[in-house]
Amino acid sequence: MSTTWWAVIIATLGCYAAKLGGHSVPEHVLERPLVRQISDALPIALLMALVAVQTFAVGQTLVLDARAAGLAAAIVALLLRAPFLVVVIVAAATAAAVRHLGWAV
Amino acid sequence: MSALTGDVGSDGATHWHEERRAIVVNAIGVGVAVAAYGVSFGAISVTGGLSVLQTQLLSALMFTGGSQFALVGVLIAGGGAISAVATSVMLGFRNAFYALAMAPVLQVRGVRRLIAAQLTIDESTAMAVGRAVEHDGGRAARLAFWATGLSVFVFWNLATVAGAVGAHALGDPKLWGLDAAIPAGFIALVWPRLNDRRSWAIGLCAAAVALALTPLLRPGVPVLLTSVVAVVAGVLAVRTKAGS
Numbered sequence: 344m345s346t347t348w349w350a351v352i353i354a355t356l357g358c359y360a361a362k363l364g365g366h367s368v369p370e371h372v373l374e375r376p377l378v379r380q381i382s383d384a385l386p387i388a389l390l391m392a393l394v395a396v397q398t399f400a401v402g403q404t405l406v407l408d409a410r411a412a413g414l415a416a417a418i419v420a421l422l423l424r425a426p427f428l429v430v431v432i433v434a435a436a437t438a439a440a441v442r443h444l445g446w447a448v
Numbered sequence: 449m450s451a452l453t454g455d456v457g458s459d460g461a462t463h464w465h466e467e468r469r470a471i472v473v474n475a476i477g478v479g480v481a482v483a484a485y486g487v488s489f490g491a492i493s494v495t496g497g498l499s500v501l502q503t504q505l506l507s508a509l510m511f512t513g514g515s516q517f518a519l520v521g522v523l524i525a526g527g528g529a530i531s532a533v534a535t536s537v538m539l540g541f542r543n544a545f546y547a548l549a550m551a552p553v554l555q556v557r558g559v560r561r562l563i564a565a566q567l568t569i570d571e572s573t574a575m576a577v578g579r580a581v582e583h584d585g586g587r588a589a590r591l592a593f594w595a596t597g598l599s600v601f602v603f604w605n606l607a608t609v610a611g612a613v614g615a616h617a618l619g620d621p622k623l624w625g626l627d628a629a630i631p632a633g634f635i636a637l638v639w640p641r642l643n644d645r646r647s648w649a650i651g652l653c654a655a656a657v658a659l660a661l662t663p664l665l666r667p668g669v670p671v672l673l674t675s676v677v678a679v680v681a682g683v684l685a686v687r688t689k690a691g692s
Contacts, residue, residue, distance in 0.1 A: 350529040357537035365547025381682030390638035391651035392658035392674040413628025428484040434632030438625030
């Protein structure tokens with residue numbers, strides 16, 4: 344089996360274990376203040392790191408390309424309280440337009 | 449009790465009928481909204497090199513968008529399987545806390561608990577926790593959870609099929625800006641959590657750490673290491689509270 348298959352299977356099991364664990368464990372295990380604080384901060388840190396890397400990196404190289412324009416457009420859409428769907432479409436359309444116009448790769 | 453329900457009988461029933469309708473309509477609305485994101489997930493995953501089957505299994509069995517995008521995003525970026533799995537599972541860990549909040553409301557055991565666990569995601573929890581449990585014993589919250597969870601499950605999976613199968617017709621995903629849709633999706637996911645100065649500090653710090661480490665480490669590892677930022681932020685928060 345390929346590495347990708349293993350990644351799909353193990354990550355799927357891990358994510359389900361987290362869901363089921365929360366339904367099954369006694370409350371006090373997860374309710375400790377430090378666990379609570381770290382797990383509140385964890386999605387913020389990981390998602391923002393993913394935003395940064397998925398926008399400004401190609402492999403190990405930092406780049407500035409059409410994705411940056413897409414991200415800027417997404418932030419404007421979010422500031423205007425656009426729904427999720429609109430944010431994603433605006434970002435994709437902006438990046439596509441910037442490429443089409445030859446302003447960025 | 450019977451006298452009490454007799455008194456409010458028709459009014460209560462009418463009110464519940466309307467509330468139930470509103471909850472189901474909302475649940476379908478949320479499902480439609482996530483569908484667009486599901487289409488981009490399917491398309492990005494398949495154009496990035498995962499098979500249609502792998503992509504579909506992620507939507508059906510992993511069924512938590514942020515983790516799915518993280519897994520696929522890190523794999524496509526060449527980050528390697530271990531980083532991809534670790535990032536994906538760490539992002540999915542928040543669902544454990546949603547489950548913790550939902551368990552007392554749902555009160556389910558056996559197979560129903562296994563199904564409830566699978567449907568415990570951002571959307572279903574958000575729709576349920578917004579409803580006060582006190583006045584109706586959690587009836588509305590339970591309906592909101594199940595209706596939203598099932599609606600998102602159906603729309604998310606249908607959308608994934610459409611995106612995954614349609615991906616080949618799209619050709620180069622960059623032409624449609626689909627590569628920009630990934631970070632846009634992530635920023636939209638994190639946006640509601642950036643509600644104070646502290647969360648902005650955590651987020652910007654993590655972004656800076658990830659970019660600074662990018663030239664030095666294999667793709668995927670920098671994102672993973674920003675979990676240290678979360679640990680430091682957590683320790684600092686607990687210490688500050690203990691000190692005050």
